[in-house]
Amino acid sequence: MGGGLLLSDLFRETAEKSFEDKLNLFMETLIGSSKIDSSESITVVNPIGDPRFFQPYSGWYWQINEGSQTLVRSRSMWDQVLTLDKRLIGGRAQFLDPNLQNKKNKKVISSQKLKILQREISFPGFDNPLTFMVSGDTDEFEKNILAFNNILIISLVILGMGLLISVYLQVKYGLLPLQKIKNSLFKIRNGDAIKLEDNYPTEVSPLAKEINILLEHNEKIVERAKTHVGNLAHALKTPLTIISNHVDEKKDKDIKPQIDLINKNIDRYLNKARSSTKVKIIKSKVKIDNHVEKIASIFQKIHPNKNIKVIVKDKNLLIPGSSDDLDEILGNLLENACKWTKKLVEIKVQRFSKNLVKFTISDDGPGLPEHKRAEVFARGFRLDEQTPGTGLGLNIVKDTVEQYSGKVWLTKSNFGGLTVNLLMPLSV
Amino acid sequence: MRILVVEDDPNLNKQVKNALEDNGYSVDIALDGEEGHFLGDTEPYDAVVLDLGLPKIDGLTVLENWRKENKKFPVLILTARDRWSEKVNGFDAGADDYVTKPFQMEELLARLRALIRRSAGHATSDIECGPLKIDTKLNKVFINGTKLKLTSHEYKIIEYFLHHQDKVISRTELTEHIYDQDFDRDSNTIEVFIGRLRKKIGNNMIKTERGYGYRLSLDE
Numbered sequence: 001m002g003g004g005l006l007l008s009d010l011f012r013e014t015a016e017k018s019f020e021d022k023l024n025l026f027m028e029t030l031i032g033s034s035k036i037d038s039s040e041s042i043t044v045v046n047p048i049g050d051p052r053f054f055q056p057y058s059g060w061y062w063q064i065n066e067g068s069q070t071l072v073r074s075r076s077m078w079d080q081v082l083t084l085d086k087r088l089i090g091g092r093a094q095f096l097d098p099n100l101q102n103k104k105n106k107k108v109i110s111s112q113k114l115k116i117l118q119r120e121i122s123f124p125g126f127d128n129p130l131t132f133m134v135s136g137d138t139d140e141f142e143k144n145i146l147a148f149n150n151i152l153i154i155s156l157v158i159l160g161m162g163l164l165i166s167v168y169l170q171v172k173y174g175l176l177p178l179q180k181i182k183n184s185l186f187k188i189r190n191g192d193a194i195k196l197e198d199n200y201p202t203e204v205s206p207l208a209k210e211i212n213i214l215l216e217h218n219e220k221i222v223e224r225a226k227t228h229v230g231n232l233a234h235a236l237k238t239p240l241t242i243i244s245n246h247v248d249e250k251k252d253k254d255i256k257p258q259i260d261l262i263n264k265n266i267d268r269y270l271n272k273a274r275s276s277t278k279v280k281i282i283k284s285k286v287k288i289d290n291h292v293e294k295i296a297s298i299f300q301k302i303h304p305n306k307n308i309k310v311i312v313k314d315k316n317l318l319i320p321g322s323s324d325d326l327d328e329i330l331g332n333l334l335e336n337a338c339k340w341t342k343k344l345v346e347i348k349v350q351r352f353s354k355n356l357v358k359f360t361i362s363d364d365g366p367g368l369p370e371h372k373r374a375e376v377f378a379r380g381f382r383l384d385e386q387t388p389g390t391g392l393g394l395n396i397v398k399d400t401v402e403q404y405s406g407k408v409w410l411t412k413s414n415f416g417g418l419t420v421n422l423l424m425p426l427s428v
Numbered sequence: 429m430r431i432l433v434v435e436d437d438p439n440l441n442k443q444v445k446n447a448l449e450d451n452g453y454s455v456d457i458a459l460d461g462e463e464g465h466f467l468g469d470t471e472p473y474d475a476v477v478l479d480l481g482l483p484k485i486d487g488l489t490v491l492e493n494w495r496k497e498n499k500k501f502p503v504l505i506l507t508a509r510d511r512w513s514e515k516v517n518g519f520d521a522g523a524d525d526y527v528t529k530p531f532q533m534e535e536l537l538a539r540l541r542a543l544i545r546r547s548a549g550h551a552t553s554d555i556e557c558g559p560l561k562i563d564t565k566l567n568k569v570f571i572n573g574t575k576l577k578l579t580s581h582e583y584k585i586i587e588y589f590l591h592h593q594d595k596v597i598s599r600t601e602l603t604e605h606i607y608d609q610d611f612d613r614d615s616n617t618i619e620v621f622i623g624r625l626r627k628k629i630g631n632n633m634i635k636t637e638r639g640y641g642y643r644l645s646l647d648e
Contacts, residue, residue: 230511230514231481241440241443263530295512298519327515332512
C-alpha cells in the first residue's frame with residue numbers, strides 16, 4: 001500500500017517535471033521568436049509550431065503583456081486574455097498554481113485547469129518590462145497520472161491476491177509436515193505408534209529426530225525408574241526373607257506380623273508407583289487374547305493336575321494401558337483361583353458392551369459367603385494363614401483396575417466356587 | 429537329589445542350603461550369575477533355585493542361556509520383583525515355578541518338591557513302586573506300609589531310583605546326583621549303599637544291568 005502511494009507520487013512528480021520542462025521549452029521558443037519593431041511594438045515572427053496553440057480553447061496558450069495591456073496572444077486564446085498575476089517577482093520564470101489562476105480568468109479559460117509560466121523581460125523601447133506567459137492544460141498529465149494510478153492499483157491488487165494465495169498455499173502445503181508430526185504425536189500418545197516415521201522433508205526432519213530422541217529418552221527414564229524400583233524391592237526383600245526365617249514364631253510372636261506388614265507396604269506402594277506413571281503419560285494398547293493365553297499357560301505349567309480352561313469369545317480385543325498391568329491383574333486373580341480350586345479354573349473373556357470387556361475367572365473351590373466378598377479386597381486381608389501368600393493380591397488387583405476406571409466384584413461361580421468378575425474399558 | 433542354589437546374598441544362600449540339606453538334598457551353591465551358569469552347565473542337577481537379581485550375569489540371562497544350551501533341569505525362580513510381568517518374563521526364559529521374596533522355607537521346599545516330582549512325571553507327593561512307597565514331603569520310605577530306617581545317603585539313592593523308575597542308572601549318574609560338588613566321591617561306596625538297600629527292601633527290586641548300572645523295577 002505504502003509502496004503504491006510512493007510509486008504514484010514519484011510518477012506524479014516526474015510527469016509534472018516533464019510538463020514544466022515542456023512549458024519552459026515553449027517559453028524559450030516564444031522569447032526567441034519575438035521581435036521588437038522600431039515602432040515599439042512586438043511581433044512574434046515565428047510562433048510556436050505546436051498545433052494546439054492554434055486550436056481554440058485548447059488550454060495551450062501564450063500571451064505577451066506590457067503591464068496589464070495585452071500586446072500579442074496565441075490564436076488558441078480566441079477572444080480571451082490571461083490575467084496577469086500580481087505575485088510575479090523579478091525576471092524569473094514562475095509556475096503559477098493552476099487552482100489560484102482559475103478564479104481570476106474568465107469563462108472558458110477559467111474552466112480549464114491551466115498551468116501558467118510567466119517571465120518578465122525588459123526590452124529597450126518599452127517603459128515597462130514585458131510579461132511573457134505560456135500555459136498548458138494540466139489535464140494532459142493528470143490523465144496520464146490517472147491512467148498510471150489505475151494500472152498501479154490493478155497490478156497491486158493482483159499482486160496482493162497473488163501474495164495471499166501463495167501465503168495460503170505455503171501455510172497449507174508448507175506446514176503439512178508439521179501437521180503430519182502432530183498426527184503422529186497423537187498416534188504415539190494414543191498407543192498406535194512408538195516413534196515418528198523418518199520420511200520428513202529436510203526442514204522439519206531435525207525436529208522429528210529431536211522428538212524421537214526425546215521419546216526414547218522418556219522411555220529410558222521410565223525403564224530406569226522401573227529397574228530402580230525393582231532393585232529396591234530386591235534390596236529390601238532379600239534381608240526380609242532372612243529375618244523372617246530366623247524368627248522363632250513361638251518366641252517372637254510380634255515380629256512376624258511386622259515383617260508381613262513391611263512386605264505388604266513395599267508391595268502396595270511399589271505397585272502404585274509403577275502402574276500409575278505409565279497409564280497417564282502415554283497410552284499403549286494391549287491385545288487381551290495373547291496375555292490371557294500366556295498367563296493361563298504359565299499356571300497350567302505350575303499346576304499340571306488342575307484344568308485351566310480359557311474361553312475367548314471375542315478375539316482381538318484391545319485395552320488401553322500397559323501389558324504389565326494386565327499381567328498383574330490376571331496373574332493375581334489366577335494365583336488366587338489356582339490356590340483355592342479343586343480341579344477346574346475357567347477364564348472367560350467377552351465383549352460386555354461397545355466400550356467394555358468382561359473377564360470372569362471361576363473356580364470350583366470352597367467359594368466365599370456373600371458377606372465376606374467385599375472384605376477380601378481390603379488391604380492385607382487373608383482368608384487363610386496356612387496357604388502361602390501375602391494377602392495382598394486382590395487389593396493390588398482392585399487398585400490397578402480402578403486406575404483404568406474398571407470394576408471388579410465377586411459372585412458365586414457355576415462350578416460351586418467363586419467367580420471374579422472384571423469389567424475393563426476397551427481401547428478406542 | 430542334587431540341587432543348585434544361585435543366590436547372591438550369602439546369608440540367604442546359607443539358609444536355603446541348610447534347609448535343603450536338612451530335607452535330604454545335596455546342595456551346591458553359587459553367589460553370582462557367572463558361577464551359577466557355569467555350575468548349571470557342567471553338573472547334572474535335579475533342580476535349580478535361581479535368584480533373578482544376580483551380580484555379573486542376571487538370573488534371566490543365565491536361565492535363557494541354560495535353555496539355549498538345552499539344559500532341561502527344572503528351575504525355580506526367586507523373585508523380589510513381585511510384579512507379574514517379571515514372572516512372565518521368567519517363565520518366558522524357561523522357569524518352571526516361582527517363589528516371591530520374602531518367603532518361608534516351608535513354601536520353598538514344597539514348591540521344589542513339587543517341581544522335582546513334576547519333572548519326573550509324578551503328580552502326587554507320594555511315589556510308589558510295588559510295595560515300595562516314598563513320601564517326599566516327610567522324607568520317609570515305606571515298604572508294605574512299614575517305615576524303613578535309612579541313612580541319609582541311602583534315602584537319597586532310593587529317592588532317585590523311585591523318581592526314575594524302570595530307567596537304567598549308571599554309577600556315575602548316581603554319584604553325581606547324590607553328592608554335592610565338594611564331596612569326596614568314590615563310586616565304590618555306591619555298591620556298598622546298593623547292597624545295604626537290597627537287604628532292606630528285598631534283593632530283586634534293584635537290578636544290576638551289567639556294564640551299564642542299576643535299575644529299579646517290579647518286573648523279573
